[in-house]
Amino acid sequence: MRHSLNDLDARRLLGGSPVALVSTSWHGAQNVMPAVFVTPLSIDPPLIGVAVHPARHTHDMIKYSEEFALNIPTRELLHHVQYLGSVSGTELSKLELTKLPTFRARRIEAPLLEGCVGWIECGVHDAYRVGDHTLFVGKVAAVQVEKDAFDETWLLTDPEERPLHYLGINRYAILGDTMEARIPQPADIKRDVEAGAAELIDEAEAAERREREEQEKDRKSRG
Numbered sequence: 001m002r003h004s005l006n007d008l009d010a011r012r013l014l015g016g017s018p019v020a021l022v023s024t025s026w027h028g029a030q031n032v033m034p035a036v037f038v039t040p041l042s043i044d045p046p047l048i049g050v051a052v053h054p055a056r057h058t059h060d061m062i063k064y065s066e067e068f069a070l071n072i073p074t075r076e077l078l079h080h081v082q083y084l085g086s087v088s089g090t091e092l093s094k095l096e097l098t099k100l101p102t103f104r105a106r107r108i109e110a111p112l113l114e115g116c117v118g119w120i121e122c123g124v125h126d127a128y129r130v131g132d133h134t135l136f137v138g139k140v141a142a143v144q145v146e147k148d149a150f151d152e153t154w155l156l157t158d159p160e161e162r163p164l165h166y167l168g169i170n171r172y173a174i175l176g177d178t179m180e181a182r183i184p185q186p187a188d189i190k191r192d193v194e195a196g197a198a199e200l201i202d203e204a205e206a207a208e209r210r211e212r213e214e215q216e217k218d219r220k221s222r223g
C-alpha cells in the first residue's frame with residue numbers, strides 16, 4: 001500500500017549513504033562534522049561534492065581554508081558521529097572534547113581521524129549555492145584506505161571495517177551481503193534482441209538463487 005510523504009522526506013528515501021566525517025583546519029583551529037550530502041561528481045579530474053549548510057562552522061572553515069578531508073568512519077565511531085553532528089564547533093573544540101586521535105594528512109592541513117577506514121583529502125575547486133546549502137566541489141589531492149577493508153571496492157569482510165551508513169534521525173546501518181550482478185557481454189546483445197534481455201536476466205537470477213540456496217544449505221550443515 002503506497003502513501004504520500006512530505007516533499008522534505010525525499011532525501012530520507014535516498015538514505016543509506018555512507019557517512020563522511022568532514023575535517024577542517026584554519027589558523028590553528030580544527031573542526032569535524034559528519035556529512036551525508038556527499039557525492040562523486042567527476043572521474044577525471046577526480047571531483048567530489050559535499051553540500052554544507054551555511055550555518056555550520058564547517059562551512060566557513062572550508063570557505064576560508066579552501067580544503068577539507070573526508071574520513072570514512074566505521075561503527076566504532078557510531079556515537080562520536082552522532083555527537084559531532086549534534087553540536088557545533090563554533091564555540092568549542094569537538095576534537096579536544098571527544099579526544100579523537102588524529103594524524104597528519106599528506107597534502108592538506110586538515111587532520112585525519114583514526115578509527116576510520118578511508119581518507120580523502122581535497123582542495124576546493126568550486127563552490128555553488130544550491131538551495132539552502134553550499135555545494136563545495138573538492139579536487140582530490142590524496143586518498144588512503146585501510147588495506148584489509150578495500151580492494152577495488154569495499155570488501156565488507158570484517159564487520160568492524162565496514163563503512164558506517166546513515167538512514168536519518170539517529171539511525172545507522174552497515175552493509176551486509178555482497179552480490180555480483182551479471183555483466184552483459186557483447187555476444188549477448190544479439191541474443192538480447194532475439195530472446196529479450198528479460199530471459200538472460202531470468203537465467204542470471206536463477207543462477208544466483210541456486211548459489212544462495214547452496215550457501216544456505218552449507219551454513220545449515222555446518223550447524
Ligand SMILES: Cc1cc2nc3c(=O)[nH]c(=O)nc-3n(C[C@H](O)[C@H](O)[C@H](O)COP(=O)(O)O)c2cc1C
Pocket residue numbers: 019031032033034035036037038051052053055056057058059081082084085086087088089090133166
Ligand atoms: C549523520 C549526519 C549527517 C549529516 N550530514 C550533513 C550534511 O551533509 N550537510 C550538512 O550541512 N549538515 C549535515 N549534518 C549536520 C551537521 O553535521 C551538524 O549540524 C553539525 O553539528 C555541524 O557542525 P559544525 O557547526 O561544527 O560544522 C549531518 C548530521 C549527521 C548526524
